[in-house]
Amino acid sequence: xxxxxxxxxxxxxxxxxxxxxxxxxxxxxxxxxxxxxxxxxxxxxxxxxxxxxxxxxxxxxxxxxxxxxxxxxxxxxxxxxxxxxxxxxxxxxxxxxxxxxxxxxxxxxxxxxxxxxxxxxxxxxxxxxxxxxxxxxxxxxxxxxxxxxxxxxxxxxxxxxxxxxxxxxxxxxxxxxxxxxxxxxxxxxxxxxxxxxxxxxxxxxxxxxxxxxxxxxxxxxxxxxxxxxxxxxxxxxxxxxxxxxxxxxxxxxxxxxxxxxxxxxxxxxxxxxxxxxxxxxxxxxxxxxxxxxxxxxxxxxxxxxxxxxxxxxxxxxxxxxxxxxxxxxxxxxxxxxxxxxxxxxxxxxxxxxxxxxxxxxxxxxxxxxxxxxxxxxxxxxxxxxxxxxxxxxxxxxxxxxxxxxxxxxxxxxxxxxxxxxxxxxxxxxxxxxxxxxxxxxxxxxxxxxxxxxxxxxxxxxxxxxxxxxxxxxxxxxxxxxxxxxxxxxxxxxxxxxxxxxxxxxxxxxxxxx
Numbered sequence: 001x002x003x004x005x006x007x008x009x010x011x012x013x014x015x016x017x018x019x020x021x022x023x024x025x026x027x028x029x030x031x032x033x034x035x036x037x038x039x040x041x042x043x044x045x046x047x048x049x050x051x052x053x054x055x056x057x058x059x060x061x062x063x064x065x066x067x068x069x070x071x072x073x074x075x076x077x078x079x080x081x082x083x084x085x086x087x088x089x090x091x092x093x094x095x096x097x098x099x100x101x102x103x104x105x106x107x108x109x110x111x112x113x114x115x116x117x118x119x120x121x122x123x124x125x126x127x128x129x130x131x132x133x134x135x136x137x138x139x140x141x142x143x144x145x146x147x148x149x150x151x152x153x154x155x156x157x158x159x160x161x162x163x164x165x166x167x168x169x170x171x172x173x174x175x176x177x178x179x180x181x182x183x184x185x186x187x188x189x190x191x192x193x194x195x196x197x198x199x200x201x202x203x204x205x206x207x208x209x210x211x212x213x214x215x216x217x218x219x220x221x222x223x224x225x226x227x228x229x230x231x232x233x234x235x236x237x238x239x240x241x242x243x244x245x246x247x248x249x250x251x252x253x254x255x256x257x258x259x260x261x262x263x264x265x266x267x268x269x270x271x272x273x274x275x276x277x278x279x280x281x282x283x284x285x286x287x288x289x290x291x292x293x294x295x296x297x298x299x300x301x302x303x304x305x306x307x308x309x310x311x312x313x314x315x316x317x318x319x320x321x322x323x324x325x326x327x328x329x330x331x332x333x334x335x336x337x338x339x340x341x342x343x344x345x346x347x348x349x350x351x352x353x354x355x356x357x358x359x360x361x362x363x364x365x366x367x368x369x370x371x372x373x374x375x376x377x378x379x380x381x382x383x384x385x386x387x388x389x390x391x392x393x394x395x396x397x398x399x400x401x402x403x404x405x406x407x408x409x410x411x412x413x414x415x416x417x418x419x420x421x422x423x424x425x426x427x428x429x430x431x432x433x434x435x436x437x438x439x440x441x442x443x444x445x446x447x448x449x450x451x452x453x454x455x456x457x458x459x460x461x462x463x464x465x466x467x468x469x470x471x472x473x474x475x476x477x478x479x480x481x482x483x484x485x486x487x488x489x490x491x492x493x494x495x496x497x498x499x500x501x502x503x504x505x506x507x508x509x510x511x512x513x
Contacts, residue, residue: 016066273303294417
């Protein structure tokens, strides 16, 4: 077998006889200024099709007596857009992320394709298919110069086999990268201009709006409003999602609803009529454009929810004090799981299913309990009677009053926006402006936290006739009422075996007003 330096010399002369080459095929889906996200513009030569790139690479290799053995596919991959990468120490780096490209270089160094075939070199359609990032170019040069593995492009714009060619490649890449930067700037300016005018983005339609991104779909809008009412009445998102999927309700893509999709939809600024805009790494409910006075920019579409309702929903689904994780989902299946107390050990009995649609509350051993248990059906029936008897003469508030400090928060946001506008006009005022901005931000953060707490406090069932409404309430709503009315519900141990639950085993401690 010939030495690797001799392979570089042979390839430089155009002789690929007996050598195995793989192709790198990259499609970069970039947005055009006039079509937003839905349109596709390819960069690099005139080839905008994966199969065409592969065919041209294969013809190039076989036409020079080489063998084409593998294709590295990079769909939907940009060769110049950087992403933020978090480091172990908490700091961030910005890098072009291309795992397929990096894997191809690693295979080239080792001399084998992923399916075990010998690999002598890599071929691309042109330099744009290979890279637009200087770091990646130097990685490719390293493979050629120090591992003696050729990387070729079939259009002749890239020569990494010689010192002069490598120097020229750096100049060419610099020009291409500058072009990409200019294109990115024009796209950002175009998107910002469209956002300022409230023009909706392209892509798939959002749930609640028609294909024109402006017209509300009444049936879907009603579904969103109903979900908001249920959330604010104490119903969990998981319950709503489960019922939607069971009823065959689907997303705009025809998929079943997931928690992530549901939360993103319900917390989207679009629902309240704001123009969605901002970095993708920001919390979804904060991604909307504001004007110079700090007021949200309205989109060219009608709102589905009012601002007070939307802020309350956001506080429940994405607020700073929302419950983390789903550790309580199992407990929520039964009304008194985790609410009752065991008289023996002080533990919290939880529900467990039994045959014939029955269940028991048990202080479980694996939770550190003592095994004390009782009929769940009987216990729920007794507690329900107590609750309804107590609520019979009580008035339950139907409508929650709007958060009383909304105007104060709006004033602070406007003041902050005014300070930032002053800094934009005169940056020399920074030493005086930034301390005031920080003060405003601290006050804003405190009010946002208060708003979230207010929304959670008022997320409970609202009805004037609880006796009629009780059977229609979800388990979590019944739990919320029980937790509010009782300080404790104590399950005493059984004194003798019996098929019937003895009501005297329950002791209740009413919560004082």
